[in-house]
Amino acid sequence: MDETIQEHIHLREALIALADAHFTCSLDADGNLGPIEDGAFLSRFLGREGPHAEGVNLDQLVPERDAGILQGLLGRLAADGQARDTVHLVSRDGLCVAFTLVLLRENGNVVGVLRRHADDETRMRAAEHERLVADEVYRNAIEGITVTDSHARILFVNPAFSKITGYTAEEALGQTPSILKSHLHDQAFYKAMWQALINHGQWEGEIWNRRKNGEVYPEWLSISSVRDGLGKLQRYVAVFHDITEIKASQEKVRHQAHHDVLTGLPNRLLLKDRLATSLTHMARSGQKVALLFMDVDNFKHINDSLGHPLGDLLLQAVAARLKEVMRDDDTVARLGGDEFVILVEALESENLAIATAMRLLEAFRVPFHIKGHALTVTPSVGIALYPDDGDDAETLIKNADMAMYRAKEKGRNTFQLYTSALNERAVRRMTMEGELRKALERGDIQPWFQPRVGLRNGSVVGSEALARWIKPDGTVISPGEFIPLAEETGLILPLGEQILEQACRRVRAFQDAGFPEQYVSVNLSPRQFRQKDLVGMVERVLQRTGFDSRLLELEITESSLVQDIDQTMATLRRLREMGLAVAIDDFGTGYSSLAYLKHFPLGALKIDQSFIRGIPTDPSDIAITTTIISMAQSLNLKVIAEGVETLQQLNFILGLRCDEYQGYYFSKPLPPEAYLELLRQRKL
Ligand SMILES: Nc1nc2c(ncn2[C@@H]2O[C@@H]3COP(=O)(O)O[C@H]4[C@@H](O)[C@H](n5cnc6c(=O)[nH]c(N)nc65)O[C@@H]4COP(=O)(O)O[C@H]3[C@H]2O)c(=O)[nH]1
Incomplete structure (x- = not known):
């Protein structure tokens, strides 16, 4: 064997024996690797298994800074058949490891021998160890x-x-x-x-x-x-x-900090929080906030006589009932003991706060059933309003509390507003509501009749029925004082039906007494006009009284007309089908235009008395009245002038060919007997 070859083999064997790894592959002059044999370590290290390493250029395996070294190695290999230098290889994990690389050309292939530098070997071991530790950490x-x-x-x-x-x-x-x-x-x-x-x-x-x-x-x-x-x-x-x-536990802690343990209601802290937020919102929207401070009358006595556990159960029941009667948006809080506070937001007026207080008093009428005891307890309520009675949480709570004490002084089971002026109004309203209910039951509210006169021949063609409240002592209260309250409380519905029924009965009786047929006109407030079964109610009244529907006229306001157009149209059509006429009252004070009116099946139009009042001195009243009359005629609507008080006014509307008028000039509204007397006189 050739000595140099022999020496070469020895060198190779020696190198391989010392090496960490070796590989055999073809390698061209540009450094491209061919298929690798015996390259397990290299493949594993580089993460390029077997065939994947094929075609890879050596410079892809080393960092850029070693590109020169690699070039030198390849140059020397080409020239001398062997070369050696230190290069870095980048592992699959991105680790840069230094090796001594010896390349030997052999049978057209290249044998590569790699030996790791001692310090890099330590690093690799450490890295391997760290990887094992990390694996353990991941798993556990x-x-x-x-x-x-x-x-x-x-x-x-x-x-x-x-x-x-x-x-x-x-x-x-x-x-x-x-x-x-x-x-x-x-x-x-x-x-x-x-x-x-x-x-x-x-x-x-x-x-x-x-x-x-x-x-x-x-x-x-x-x-x-x-x-x-x-x-x-x-x-x-x-x-x-x-x-x-x-x-969840944070939420629990937060909940515990903000809620009362016994009742689960918001506590003082949360109430103040909500109140402060609410005040900021309401300051922007200009709405009111009401704070109702409530305590249970004589609670201490119940607690002492029946025992604390029962007292606690009562407080829980009170909390539940308060939640039941209040709206979902209201905050019901417990401050401690038997003190509760209700926060009512976004009020349009203080009336709603009063209505809430009344609802609360009402809710306590039903006894609380606790462990076999039927306990009847009453509340005392104080009301403070934002912004009227304070503009911060602390002041409002304090003032509501003071108002509650006044309620107690007044004899308990009642409410008091912090502001005394409001208080008087509220008390008057409450008293009046009670009286109005009674008056309705007793039939103290009756229609009076104001004649309507035909302008063509000056005869009484009909009348307007106007409600009057006749007190037991004979005092007469005008509708301006009780109709708005009846509207607010809903009492207007039974009241309206009573007036309609009595008006039909009375006018029928005039006919039965031998007077010529005449119609009667009855007012319907917006709430009445919107009531669900208006048409049915009118039908039933006509049936009960035997009154001819053609002789009945209903007066509605412009505001009734413009709300929910479809519904309005349907109601008006049905009333017309029944033979009734519908008149627009107080025309000219609302929003509707005459052009708008032509879409509705209407019979008549009443010019508001405020325009008649200015006649004959105020040019704009004259212009308005003239325009309304001529346009109404072109729409085929009957025109009635209201509030005619003087001869001049009468003459003026006569000149405009108005159809009818009513007013003090001819007669004030009269009790039925007096109206009958008037008819009698006219007949003579
Ligand atoms: N200054 C002056 N006033 C005159 C003259 N002629 C009549 N009046 C008054 O003008 C009002 C006309 O009634 P309205 O506009 O329907 O206005 C009515 C009507 O809107 C409402 N109302 C009356 N009765 C009822 C009813 O039964 N139901 C409903 N919903 N509202 C009613 O109350 C309002 C007021 O009624 P009243 O106080 O009876 O007032 C009546 C009447 O007494 C006059 O020449 N000069």
Whole structure:
């Protein structure tokens, strides 16, 4: 054997014996590798298994700074058949390890021998050890861990991931973390997350995700991006833990701090919080807030005589009843003892606060059944209003409390407003409501009749029925004083029906007494006009009284007309089908135009008395009256002038060919007997 060959083989054997690894492959002058034999270590180290290494250029395996060294090695190999130098190779994990590389040309192939530098060997061992430790940490961590590639495709998840999300590793691998999306966050949220990852390589925060079973849960998530030794993005590592329980316990602590233990109602702290928020909102919207301070009359006595456990049960029952009678939007709070506060927001007027207080008093009429005892207790209520009685929470609570004490002084089971002027009004209103109910029951509210005169021949053609409240002592109260209250309380419906029925009965009686047929006109307030079964109610009244529907006219206001047009149209049509006429009262004071009126099946139009009053001195009243009359005629509507008080006014409307008039000039509204007398006189 040739001596040099022999020497070469020895060298090779010696090198291989000393080497950490060796490989044999073809290598062209540019450094391209052919198929590798015996290259297990190299393949493993580089992460390029067998055939994958084929065709790879050596300079792809070394960092850029070693490119010159590699060129030198290849040059010397070509020239001398062997070369040796120190190069770095970048491992699959991005680790840069120094090797002594010896290349020997042999039978057209190249044998490569690699020996790790001692310090790098230590580093590799340490890295290997760290990897083992890390594996252990991943497996046992209670935090979920997700590792993805640079395209966010999941490469690895740990057991805690599966425990938290419900997805097994097999289900998660290859997917992206978007499988966990709860859709509770908007685009901007995710955009900010990615921006932080790009800019700082890190993002941390609370996020709502969805488990495989559909359940949405909160987690604390921390994501980092991992780059290799060359600075290229390789991985994202996400670590998260489920904070459902933490949140629940935080919520529990928060709830306990803000709620009363006995009743579960908001406590003083939460009440003040809500009140402060409410005041800020209401200051902007210009609405009122009412604070009702309530305590249970003689609670101490009940507590002492029946025992505290029963007292506690009573307080719980009171809390439940208060919640039941208040709207969902109202806050019912317990300040302690038997003191409760109700916060009512967004009030248009103080009347609603009074109505709430009355509802509350009413609710206590029903006894509380507790452990076999039927307990009847009464409340005392004080009301403070924002902004009238204070503009901060503390002042309002204090003033409502003071008002509550006044209610107690007044004899309990009542309410008091903090402001005395309001108080008087409220008390008057309350008293009047009670009296009005009684008056209705007793039939003290009756129609009076004001004649309507035909302008063509000056005869009484009909009358308007106007409600009067005749007190037992004979005092007559005019409708201006009780109709608005009846409207507010809903009493207008029974009241309206009574007036209609009595008016029909009376006018029928005039006919029965031998007077010529005449019609009667009855007012319908907006609430009456909107009542569900208006047509049915009118039909029943006509039946009961035997009154001819052609002789009945209903007066509605312009405001009734413009609300819910479809419903209005349907009601008017049905009334017309029944033979009734509908007149528009107080025309000219509302919003409707004459052009608008032509769409409705109407019979007549009454010019409001405020225009007649200005005749003959006020030019604009004259102009308005003239226009209304001529346009109404062109629409085929009968025109009636209201409030004619003087001969001049009468002459003026006569000149305009108005159809009818009514007013003090001819007669004031009269009690039925006096009206009958008037008819009698006219007949003579
Ligand atoms: N200054 C002056 N006033 C005159 C003259 N002629 C009549 N009046 C008054 O003008 C009002 C005309 O009634 P209205 O406009 O329907 O206005 C009525 C009507 O809107 C309402 N009303 C009366 N009765 C009822 C009813 O039974 N139901 C409903 N819903 N409202 C009614 O109360 C309002 C007021 O009624 P009243 O006080 O009876 O007042 C009546 C009448 O007494 C006059 O020459 N000069």
